[in-house]
Amino acid sequence: MSDLSPRRDPASRPVLLVVDVADGGRGDPAFEAELQRLTASVVAAAGSVGFLVDRVPAAQTPQDELDARLAAADAVVVTGGEDVDPSFYGGDLSEPHLGQTFPAADRAQVALVRSAVAERIPLVGICRGMQLVNVALGGDLVQHLHDGGHVSDDTADSMVDHRVLVEPGSELAKALGATELDVRSSHHQAVGRVAAGLRVVARADDGTIEAVEHEEAPVWCVQWHPEDVGSRGTVLTDLLEAALAARRAS
Template identity: 50%
Template sequence: MPEPIADVLTTQASVRPRILVSCSLSGPANDAWLIEDLTDYADNVGQELRAQGADFELLDVGAAASWEMDAATGLQGFDGLLVLGGGDIHPSLYGQRPIAAPGYGVDERVDQAEIALVRSAAASGLPVMGICRGMQVINVAFGGTLIQDLGPASIHQVHTEAPGMSDHEVVIGPDTLLASALGAGSTMVRSGHHQAVQDLGAGLLATAEAPDGVIEAIEHEDHWVLGVQWHPEDPDTTFGQLAALMRTFTDQCRKGQPPAAHPDGQTLSA
């Protein structure tokens, strides 16, 4: 005899998705202020994932990148991938030479490991979300490029030796994953980045923009992939923003969508 519909819905709602959270906390190129900020942000994200009924494992990819990590194997048993903030991505990975402007926390091993995780997760149909650097990793993983430095007049961070957060507006496009979480239109965000998306990767769409035209969110037209350039996990961000984003993400992880085909009919390689 089939289970009553109410019981089936209750069972589905109680399933705790397992999320792999990637962040480089011990990379040798990380300054002390960066490690401190990343640790606090990872803690905030972890607390919110638990509040949304999800289990997670934090992968310190700065340590893991010292050995050859197999992305597909590393994702086994997980229902989604969340890539957090961190240092700059090595320009060679998106076809550029380093410019004179200073970068920070650059570790090509970390970049390659997280790019492989994003590609493998998307190819397997797992939901993928990225925050700040995580959004940039997503863009590079799909073949996009980055602006290496937004310059000293940028509104996207406080320009000090240990860059601080800046508050600015973004406009979210309608009928997007991001709008389903935060609503379309204008909202305030906490931002702290000196790099940004330049050319979008294959299949990616820009779904939020800052007043200076910088792309502040991206999504994929075929895969459940969402990246935000700001820091919803900052304690001074707009109340409820992190909860809304993590709820949207974990709900999708809980659904266990079947693998999606790449637009050209081929899967993505890690």
Template identity: 45%
Template sequence: MNQEFTNRMLAVVEVTTARPDRPAYHAKVQVLNARVVTEADKAGWTVTRVAAADVTPAALLRLTADADALVIVGGEDVTPHLYGGSTGYEGETAHFAAADEGQIALVQRALALGTPLLGICRGLQIINVALGGNLVQHIDDGIHKNIGVPIDQILSTHDVTLSNDSTLAASLGRVDISVQSAHHQIVDRLGSGLVAAAHAPDGLIEALEHETAPIIGVQWHPEAPDAPVDQLALLLAGLAAQHDARARVTNALAA
């Protein structure tokens, strides 16, 4: 860890702490979310874990106000009306509108303040919607999610190619990677200031970045137990590097 900056504060923002009607799905999500917290703690972050559906959007902003960086993790589909979509589509999941609104507010504040932010799976989609983009509501091709299997087997392994000049490629140290994903929605129109940073073999967008702000979204799950061993650690290190660069500028301007 860079000793120049210590006690970095990371907010890991999930959807909800309770899904009594979907225990198997909830257990899977909790395994993934817990790994983000564990890996961040190992990397030296002081971690706050917040469920957006369990508080109001205003409270979510307040609880994460001191965070040096944010991770918005996976979960249910984004509420359709927030991106001009309609309900009743194939594969539709439960929606948590208050959580969506709170997480969208987090993205917009991160953009305004320059706070480093990583979105994972649904987190990428929240970033896109927050900045005015929309989503393809359903894909069912067997590449991005294993179809018709128990929840513990739902993650699909496939290749992703990163853009050569992307922050992601710099963080991960290569442009061709293997990932694990489990999504049925994807980016359609990119939000304002966002660019595609990675594509799957079928041409679908697998990651996005903001042109000027330290905001990155990956559609895959680097926190999955069977993901490449260093993938999540490298992404968290990228967040730390973005925070440290921002802090140096702030300190220089204050000097």
């Protein structure tokens, strides 16, 4: 951190900045409700690990306030949501499968990710959060996966269960204590060209990139949804505990 950053009392409760898009404004009420449930799960898990949560809607927060809240945070989570606007990575604006986008939120989150990486603030990206991190650092996305990707047609539950293989020896494998996982996903896009500084550390059976981590900064991102109520294991709390440990070691 720079010398201008707020000084933290080592005995104070660590702060987790959860960055998303504010409730409302989405064209799909069912998707809106699902995102609210998923974010609530992240908040609950963070509290169980020991974090005090500061939830911030990226598009509705002035950049100077967002910067200040990042500087006061011990770690960051960028959550899932809508498609990243293709203009941020040179994608096709006319892609027929493109979902709703929130460019103002994307712009704010891109700036926040770059600052977090530069300042070495631990960062966890989930689903769209992983895609956003890749875009922020110079990568691009597969705009629509074959056969619709890992997303169910069931309007009551969009999650698909599948297997993920994690690279042995990766920081992610160490944090999770596993190299094979059964996970739940809901996404029709994925990381394409991997940004400089990131490395692929997990894939699905079909080759889809399922996790990346940074070569130098404490950044771990997963494409699946460990915060979903039907998820198995302790992936979410493992990631949050890894972020907390990295912050305390800095």
